[in-house]
Amino acid sequence: MSSTDLGDGNRSTDRKGRRSQASSFPIPEGDEGIVPPWSPVDFGGLFSYDVRVFRRDTVDILLAVAPGALSIHKGRYHRVGKNIVQKIIDAHYVSGDKKPGKEVAVRIDQTLTQDATGTMAYLQFEAMGVPRVKTEKSVSYVDHNTLQEGFENADDHLYLQTVAAKHGIFYSRAGNGICHQVHVERFGAPGKTMLGSDSHTPTGGGIGMMAIGAGGLDVAVAMAGGPFYMTYPKVVKVNLTGKLQPWVAAKDVILKLLEILTTKGNVGSIVEYGGDGVETLSVPERATITNMGAELGVTTSLFPSDKVTKAFLKAQGREEAWVKLKADPSAKYERVIDIDLSALEPMVAMPHSPDNVKKVKELAGKKVDQVLVGSCTNASYKDITTLGKILEGRTISPNVSFGVAAGSRQVLQMAAKESSIAKLVGAGARILESACGFCIGAGQAPPSGGVSVRTNNRNFEGRSGTKDAGIFLVSPETAAACALTGVMSDPRDVAAKLGIAYPEVKVPKKFHIDDSMVLAPAAEGNGVSVRRGPNIGKPPESAPLPESIRGAVTLRVGDKITTDHIMPAGARLKYRSNIAKYAEFVFEGVDPTFSRRSLENKAKGVHNVIVGGLSYGQGSSREHAAICPSYLGVRAVITKSFERIHSANLINFGIVPFLFANEGDYDKIAQGDQVEIPGVREAIRKGSRLKARNVTKGFDFEITHSLTARQVDIILAGGRLAYTKEKGSF
Numbered sequence: 001m002s003s004t005d006l007g008d009g010n011r012s013t014d015r016k017g018r019r020s021q022a023s024s025f026p027i028p029e030g031d032e033g034i035v036p037p038w039s040p041v042d043f044g045g046l047f048s049y050d051v052r053v054f055r056r057d058t059v060d061i062l063l064a065v066a067p068g069a070l071s072i073h074k075g076r077y078h079r080v081g082k083n084i085v086q087k088i089i090d091a092h093y094v095s096g097d098k099k100p101g102k103e104v105a106v107r108i109d110q111t112l113t114q115d116a117t118g119t120m121a122y123l124q125f126e127a128m129g130v131p132r133v134k135t136e137k138s139v140s141y142v143d144h145n146t147l148q149e150g151f152e153n154a155d156d157h158l159y160l161q162t163v164a165a166k167h168g169i170f171y172s173r174a175g176n177g178i179c180h181q182v183h184v185e186r187f188g189a190p191g192k193t194m195l196g197s198d199s200h201t202p203t204g205g206g207i208g209m210m211a212i213g214a215g216g217l218d219v220a221v222a223m224a225g226g227p228f229y230m231t232y233p234k235v236v237k238v239n240l241t242g243k244l245q246p247w248v249a250a251k252d253v254i255l256k257l258l259e260i261l262t263t264k265g266n267v268g269s270i271v272e273y274g275g276d277g278v279e280t281l282s283v284p285e286r287a288t289i290t291n292m293g294a295e296l297g298v299t300t301s302l303f304p305s306d307k308v309t310k311a312f313l314k315a316q317g318r319e320e321a322w323v324k325l326k327a328d329p330s331a332k333y334e335r336v337i338d339i340d341l342s343a344l345e346p347m348v349a350m351p352h353s354p355d356n357v358k359k360v361k362e363l364a365g366k367k368v369d370q371v372l373v374g375s376c377t378n379a380s381y382k383d384i385t386t387l388g389k390i391l392e393g394r395t396i397s398p399n400v401s402f403g404v405a406a407g408s409r410q411v412l413q414m415a416a417k418e419s420s421i422a423k424l425v426g427a428g429a430r431i432l433e434s435a436c437g438f439c440i441g442a443g444q445a446p447p448s449g450g451v452s453v454r455t456n457n458r459n460f461e462g463r464s465g466t467k468d469a470g471i472f473l474v475s476p477e478t479a480a481a482c483a484l485t486g487v488m489s490d491p492r493d494v495a496a497k498l499g500i501a502y503p504e505v506k507v508p509k510k511f512h513i514d515d516s517m518v519l520a521p522a523a524e525g526n527g528v529s530v531r532r533g534p535n536i537g538k539p540p541e542s543a544p545l546p547e548s549i550r551g552a553v554t555l556r557v558g559d560k561i562t563t564d565h566i567m568p569a570g571a572r573l574k575y576r577s578n579i580a581k582y583a584e585f586v587f588e589g590v591d592p593t594f595s596r597r598s599l600e601n602k603a604k605g606v607h608n609v610i611v612g613g614l615s616y617g618q619g620s621s622r623e624h625a626a627i628c629p630s631y632l633g634v635r636a637v638i639t640k641s642f643e644r645i646h647s648a649n650l651i652n653f654g655i656v657p658f659l660f661a662n663e664g665d666y667d668k669i670a671q672g673d674q675v676e677i678p679g680v681r682e683a684i685r686k687g688s689r690l691k692a693r694n695v696t697k698g699f700d701f702e703i704t705h706s707l708t709a710r711q712v713d714i715i716l717a718g719g720r721l722a723y724t725k726e727k728g729s730f
């Protein structure tokens with residue numbers, strides 16, 4: 001059959017099979033029904049057919065069910081190809097408008113939590129009264145707060161272990177590794193959706209998952225069976241060609257992309273990788289790239305699932321989890337960015353932003369005080385083995401403190417068995433726990449004014465624990481070169497000088513598999529009692545939005561305020577399950593009086609308002625950056641722009657994220673000014689533009705919001721938990 005008879009163009013059939021004469025299908029006279037024979041149609045991921053088998057009237061029905069699935073060009077029906085993101089969303093679609101910028105709800109297959117955000121997520125899950133998780137797989141990891149100074153972290157671990165056992169959640173014990181690394185190794189599966197209470201959840205995109213970072217409350221809702229509401233994304237394709245040259249690594253790919261796209265302006269997009277270069281990258285390399293997609297501010301990033309993915313899953317003993325996943329040849333993208341892997345060079349992100357990118361060569365010779373290899377970005381088997389091979393039989397510079405943390409117990413066990421650890425110790429490395437550690441500022445703070453070269457993903461000011469230190473983000477290859485020389489060095493130059501051959505490390509045929517540090521949940525949760533130490537509090541209760549906001553600008557901050565600025569981690573993180581205590585440290589590094597002043601205002605019935613600049617709330621998904629301000633009586637944040645996860649967290653905890661309608665008004669407002677948003681409840685219901693007044697300076701200014709109707713209801717109720725209780729649904 002060379003072409004398909006799609007039937008009579010004057011008739012159409014509705015969903016019940018009734019035929020009518022009037023067709024709404026706009027087919028040019030005489031040309032209808034000619035379909036290219038290679039056009040299989042994937043309607044919403046629900047079923048697949050070849051359009052050749054359809055009559056024209058059937059096509060009408062299919063177009064009604066899946067509008068946009070076919071297009072007509074030069075009188076022929078053409079399937080409108082889908083990118084990978086569209087395919088995954090279609091297969092998990094629950095409700096909403098599948099247009100970029102609109103809200104859609106998707107079903108979540110897997111969830112992931114880490115301990116810093118997990119305790120609150122599980123407290124919220126418990127508050128929902130759902131006995132067992134409704135996801136296909138939920139995993140609770142302990143990787144952030146593994147230093148146990150005082151009882152708090154140990155108590156949290158016990159709470160997490162018992163609450164997981166009770167409610168059907170797998171529990172990855174402290175020592176088993178960093179959530180994202182372990183999840184890709186042991187649980188991730190192509191084509192699945194995953195929600196994680198950590199901003200680097202998109203690491204799972206390396207294995208072809210649509211893995212999204214969110215606040216703990218959103219993850220709790222997903223575990224309880226509720227959908228995840230997301231902005232239907234604009235999809236940006238990064239077309240990879242060529243092959244990485246020796247001494248150039250996956251980290252250099254994502255640093256290049258950060259140089260191109262920067263950390264700003266990418267909210268609401270998803271990056272999808274494609275092109276011939278994809279097959280030259282292993283899954284762990286892909287995961288390095290998708291991991292740092294979080295720094296772009298995109299919703300997530302993902303790779304196709306191909307024979308490389310299959311080989312990785314086979315080596316992990318999980319071949320059955322593999323499905324093929326690739327974009328259709330005619331898939332459409334918002335934008336296409338070409339990167340020739342062969343042309344890349346070693347790159348470095350300079351302080352204090354991951355998009356402050358230069359070539360390593362440009363910084364050559366800069367004195368280095370510390371080199372750290374680890375984190376969920378660059379601590380895979382390949383990374384640690386490559387490092388061991390480069391440093392074998394050599395000694396690091398006496399001026400450098402050098403630490404290495406394997407990303408998972410699997411990596412550590414293999415590195416121990418294959419002597420990479422011995423090589424690294426021989427070279428002078430300090431072997432650190434397989435956990436987040438230095439990346440979250442838990443240990444290894446650099447010296448005052450020091451230069452620290454690291455393989456992790458963030459270099460925000462102060463995150464390392466030393467405010468005036470500079471953190472430089474590089475690949476493990478560049479880190480090794482810097483450790484050897486004590487100065488910033490292009491690894492190609494060091495290799496040439498010292499005669500080091502590039503170690504080609506391949507993904508092993510079989511990884512060391514030992515899941516004994518992952519505890520399966522109890523078959524019956526009823527018999528499990530949850531251990532709650534004195535540091536385990538309750539989710540805070542928030543009050544409904546008042547009729548009017550009448551308050552003070554308690555704090556005015558500039559651009560790029562991160563969740564680390566708002567809610568410090570490091571030594572303070574141990575209070576995460578005790579909101580009243582943790583709230584004492586909100587904005588500690590920016591203005592240590594903020595918490596006290598906010599509580600004083602709250603006691604007087606004055607609403608606290610925060611004013612900020614661009615990209616407010618970037619960085620970690622830490623929902624405490626919304627929970628604790630909410631506890632302190634913050635009712636609104638007015639900025640020039642928000643980062644996605646933080647904005648969602650503010651809404652979940654009843655704080656209205658407003659934008660300046662005219663960014664220039666930001667300059668006219670000072671800290672301490674009295675402000676009013678009269679009739680705010682009514683106004684946010686009615687429209688997206690509101691009037692606010694600076695009472696102190698006597699002028700009005702306009703603010704806007706982009707809340708959906710559902711989000712307006714959440715804000716009015718005082719947050720998502722209150723909304724869920726009020727509505728009896730998610």
Ligand code: SF4
Pocket residue numbers: 144178179180198200375376377435436439440456457
């Ligand atoms: S970014 Fe750092 S702190 Fe966050 S999960 Fe990765 S290793 Fe842990």
